[in-house]
Amino acid sequence: MRGFSQNGWSLAGLVVLTALLAMGAGDDARFNNLGHKLMCVCGCNQVLLECNHVGCAYSDRMRGELAAGLERSESDDLTLQTFVQKYGPTVLIAPTSTGFNRVAWVVPYLALALGVISLVVLARNWSHRTQPVSNSASQTPDMLDAYRRQARKETEL
Amino acid sequence: MSQLGSYALLLALALSAYSFIGGLAALVWPGAQSERLGETARRAGIAVFGVVFLAALVLVAAAFADDFSIAYIFHHSNRDLPAPYKFATLWSGQEGSLLFWSLLLSSYGLILRLRHRTDTRLFAYASVIIAAVQVFFLLLLNFAAHPFAVMQGSLPPDGNGLNPLLQYPEMVIHPPMLYLGYVGFTIPFAFALGALIMKYPGEKWIHITRRWTMVTWMFLTCGIFLGAHWAYSVLGWGGYWGWDPVENASFMPWLTGTAFLHSVMMQEKRGMLKVWNMWLIFATFGLSIFGTFLTRSGVVSSVHAFAQSSIGDWFVGFLLVILAVCLYFYIVNRHHLRSEHRLESLVSRESSFLFNNLLFVLFCFTVLWGTLFPILSEWVQGKKVTVGPPFYNKVTIPVTLLLLLLTATGPLLAWRKTSLESLKRNFLWPFLGAIAVGVAMIVFGVRPWTDISYFYALMAGMLATLVALTVISEFVRGGRVIARHTGQSLLPSMLHLWHRNTRRYGGYIVHFGVAIVVIGILGTPFNQEAEKEMGYGDKVSLGPYTLVCRSYTQEDNPNYGNEWAIIDVFRGGKQITTMYPERRFYKASQQTQTVPRIHATVREDLFLVKDLYLVYEGINPDTGRPIIKAHLNPMVPWIWIGVLVMIFGTITALFANAAPVRVTVPARVPEPATVGAGD
Numbered sequence: 063m064r065g066f067s068q069n070g071w072s073l074a075g076l077v078v079l080t081a082l083l084a085m086g087a088g089d090d091a092r093f094n095n096l097g098h099k100l101m102c103v104c105g106c107n108q109v110l111l112e113c114n115h116v117g118c119a120y121s122d123r124m125r126g127e128l129a130a131g132l133e134r135s136e137s138d139d140l141t142l143q144t145f146v147q148k149y150g151p152t153v154l155i156a157p158t159s160t161g162f163n164r165v166a167w168v169v170p171y172l173a174l175a176l177g178v179i180s181l182v183v184l185a186r187n188w189s190h191r192t193q194p195v196s197n198s199a200s201q202t203p204d205m206l207d208a209y210r211r212q213a214r215k216e217t218e219l
Numbered sequence: 220m221s222q223l224g225s226y227a228l229l230l231a232l233a234l235s236a237y238s239f240i241g242g243l244a245a246l247v248w249p250g251a252q253s254e255r256l257g258e259t260a261r262r263a264g265i266a267v268f269g270v271v272f273l274a275a276l277v278l279v280a281a282a283f284a285d286d287f288s289i290a291y292i293f294h295h296s297n298r299d300l301p302a303p304y305k306f307a308t309l310w311s312g313q314e315g316s317l318l319f320w321s322l323l324l325s326s327y328g329l330i331l332r333l334r335h336r337t338d339t340r341l342f343a344y345a346s347v348i349i350a351a352v353q354v355f356f357l358l359l360l361n362f363a364a365h366p367f368a369v370m371q372g373s374l375p376p377d378g379n380g381l382n383p384l385l386q387y388p389e390m391v392i393h394p395p396m397l398y399l400g401y402v403g404f405t406i407p408f409a410f411a412l413g414a415l416i417m418k419y420p421g422e423k424w425i426h427i428t429r430r431w432t433m434v435t436w437m438f439l440t441c442g443i444f445l446g447a448h449w450a451y452s453v454l455g456w457g458g459y460w461g462w463d464p465v466e467n468a469s470f471m472p473w474l475t476g477t478a479f480l481h482s483v484m485m486q487e488k489r490g491m492l493k494v495w496n497m498w499l500i501f502a503t504f505g506l507s508i509f510g511t512f513l514t515r516s517g518v519v520s521s522v523h524a525f526a527q528s529s530i531g532d533w534f535v536g537f538l539l540v541i542l543a544v545c546l547y548f549y550i551v552n553r554h555h556l557r558s559e560h561r562l563e564s565l566v567s568r569e570s571s572f573l574f575n576n577l578l579f580v581l582f583c584f585t586v587l588w589g590t591l592f593p594i595l596s597e598w599v600q601g602k603k604v605t606v607g608p609p610f611y612n613k614v615t616i617p618v619t620l621l622l623l624l625l626t627a628t629g630p631l632l633a634w635r636k637t638s639l640e641s642l643k644r645n646f647l648w649p650f651l652g653a654i655a656v657g658v659a660m661i662v663f664g665v666r667p668w669t670d671i672s673y674f675y676a677l678m679a680g681m682l683a684t685l686v687a688l689t690v691i692s693e694f695v696r697g698g699r700v701i702a703r704h705t706g707q708s709l710l711p712s713m714l715h716l717w718h719r720n721t722r723r724y725g726g727y728i729v730h731f732g733v734a735i736v737v738i739g740i741l742g743t744p745f746n747q748e749a750e751k752e753m754g755y756g757d758k759v760s761l762g763p764y765t766l767v768c769r770s771y772t773q774e775d776n777p778n779y780g781n782e783w784a785i786i787d788v789f790r791g792g793k794q795i796t797t798m799y800p801e802r803r804f805y806k807a808s809q810q811t812q813t814v815p816r817i818h819a820t821v822r823e824d825l826f827l828v829k830d831l832y833l834v835y836e837g838i839n840p841d842t843g844r845p846i847i848k849a850h851l852n853p854m855v856p857w858i859w860i861g862v863l864v865m866i867f868g869t870i871t872a873l874f875a876n877a878a879p880v881r882v883t884v885p886a887r888v889p890e891p892a893t894v895g896a897g898d
Contacts, residue, residue, distance in 0.1 A: 101607065107461070109607070150603075152603050155607035156606060166596075166604075166606065174618070181574065
């Protein structure tokens with residue numbers, strides 16, 4: 063019960079902190095944040111706010127549209143959606159986490175999980191199958207020589 | 220001139236085909252006759268170098284002679300192009316860079332064929348495989364991307380010029396380094412496939428290819444970081460890595476190649492991971508070809524894809540042939556690749572290599588997945604999506620941190636099994652050092668709870684410190700042992716230790732370099748920038764710096780016209796430097812290009828060095844005044860220093876070991892003791 067209440071307080075603290083941070087974020091921060099979620103579509107393959115072509119036919123206009131969207135007090139999602147409708151889905155810098163695009167995000171983590179599980183299973187199987195080392199008293203000189211060669215191989219180049 | 224080049228390429232194709240078919244016949248039907256046939260095939264392979272070299276020479280000579288009757292020279296050079304860039308014309312376009320690929324492959328082939336006495340039969344197999352790869356590239360050059368194609372109609376008075384982005388000194392060395400890396404992986408691939416085909420006994424092929432692989436890896440590392448430095452110094456967006464598909468293409472074989480360099484030690488020492496290593500080097504070579512395909516086919520859009528055409532189908536076909544051949548011989552001869560030993564403990568050097576390989580391969584898979592997802596999305600959804608830096612950063616940063624942890628811990632684990640006591644003994648001080656750095660970072664303002672990027676920076680700082688300290692502690696501990704037995708002081712003892720086992724300690728130096736690179740990268744979340752239209756005397760503040768525009772002006776030369784600003788930089792009221800950000804207009808190509816200026820604040824900040832990075836973005840047509848964008852990028856210079864350390868470490872690892880330290884000891888110890896020999 064005590065642990066639960068501690069977790070509850072931590073969660074509440076986190077929510078309050080997040081809310082305070084969100085309230086503190088001004089339009090400049092939102093502009094910067096959203097501008098880094100969009101690509102310039104002039105073909106330079108750069109983030110909208112990092113496109114450095116003065117006179118670029120797109121980036122200046124897109125920045126203006128972004129600022130206008132923020133002035134209209136649109137939500138972040140609505141602003142981004144407006145850009146998607148106008149310039150197509152490639153204007154977003156990363157796949158969304160909806161529909162088929164979710165696959166883009168899930169697959170690497172799935173691969174990591176599968177890799178780790180496979181490796182642990184493999185390692186456990188290997189270590190269980192390892193032959194026990196026999197008593198040194200029963201070793202013949204030839205076997206000891208072989209072990210010495212092996213030791214040399216494993217420690218020398 | 221174009222005819223000479225064309226005939227040289229045809230002759231090279233004929234010689235390569237002979238080297239492949241003759242060499243193959245000699246291996247398949249052994250006998251007295253076949254020995255002579257094999258020898259002529261080897262010599263034909265050697266001759267390929269001379270003929271391809273001639274073709275490359277002709278192309279470079281045509282660039283210097285402004286021979287615009289050759290279409291390639293017309294498209295990639297012009298009369299006023301400075302001499303070094305005329306030389307770089309060889310690899311500036313698609314046809315030339317494929318010729319350069321072929322030239323490098325024939326150079327590697329030349330060295331290999333001249334050293335064939337090391338193991339005649341294995342080298343014969345490798346030679347045939349290299350000849351097969353060479354045939355593919357020469358087929359491309361002769362029939363799909365001919366560098367000596369002539370212009371139709373009247374002769375143009377001047378060429379289109381070189382892409383302005385490529386007119387930068389590093390461009391003269393970045394592509395050759397990258398290509399030396401890409402092409403170089405053909406050699407370990409050829410040896411691995413040859414060893415598999417002939418069921419080569421033992422691990423000698425790994426010993427033979429070890430230096431080839433390390434040199435190749437070093438060139439690829441050099442090429443990647445030169446590319447990053449070029450992007451930083453030329454593209455003018457203030458960053459050095461943008462997860463562009465072509466950057467990714469060079470990074471993927473580097474990742475699998477790095478995994479191979481580690482896992483191959485398990486095969487050498489414990490006879491383990493034979494199948495894994497075989498496929499790792501197959502994948503590395505395949506990814507090198509795939510990288511060339513990405514760069515040249517135009518299948519994905521990239522700022523680096525300077526040359527695009529329809530040769531993509533050729534590469535897809537070649538990749539399928541490689542896969543089929545590798546798969547066939549693996550299935551037929553897989554019994555030859557049985558492990559000699561099993562893992563004995565999860566806390567051991569072996570298991571650290573296993574996890575290290577898993578992470579490298581997963582990293583590579585993530586990069587490949589992100590690069591190809593736009594194409595997959597188009598197939599499935601009918602629309603392309605962009606997979607940019609946020610995707611890669613989110614997935615790869617945690618993997619990189621785990622890799623750093625393994626870089627710190629792996630080398631200190633023993634083969635077979637590590638005791639808890641030894642772990643405590645080896646890690647205590649480095650661990651405490653890393654904690655101290657973490658606390659210092661928090662004290663100096665890194666707040667990991669406010670932003671995930673700060674959390675990553677804190678972790679990267681601590682883990683990089685852990686890596687650096689474990690490397691230092693290894694040197695010191697080993698040096699002390701030698702010092703105790705020889706009476707030398709610590710530093711000469713440490714040098715002796717390194718010389719005694721260059722591979723191990725060279726590898727540690729590479730790890731140390733990686734830690735420095737990470738320290739350079741962790742400054743990214745603290746980047747600052749400002750943009751302002753600046754007239755005479757206008758000021759802009761950025762961090763502790765004040766930038767004052769003293770003047771702006773224009774100049775003209777035969778190659779380009781330029782506009783530039785003169786910006787005085789002040790800190791604490793004292794002028795520290797003057798910078799000249801510039802923007803050029805190249806006349807032949809009719810393209811503009813920014814030339815950022817960078818000032819590293821070494822004198823002012825020492826270890827916490829920053830790059831002050833100024834970009835002349837252009838003139839506001841309404842006011843006639845320049846727009847200057849300024850970036851303040853902390854720690855970036857450490858990246859380039861770290862790379863130099865990595866290269867130094869790799870070079871030292873290539874040296875042969877010195878003799879063991881012979882210690883004169885009392886008679887009751889019969890054998891001389893050796894130190895610094897483990898790996």
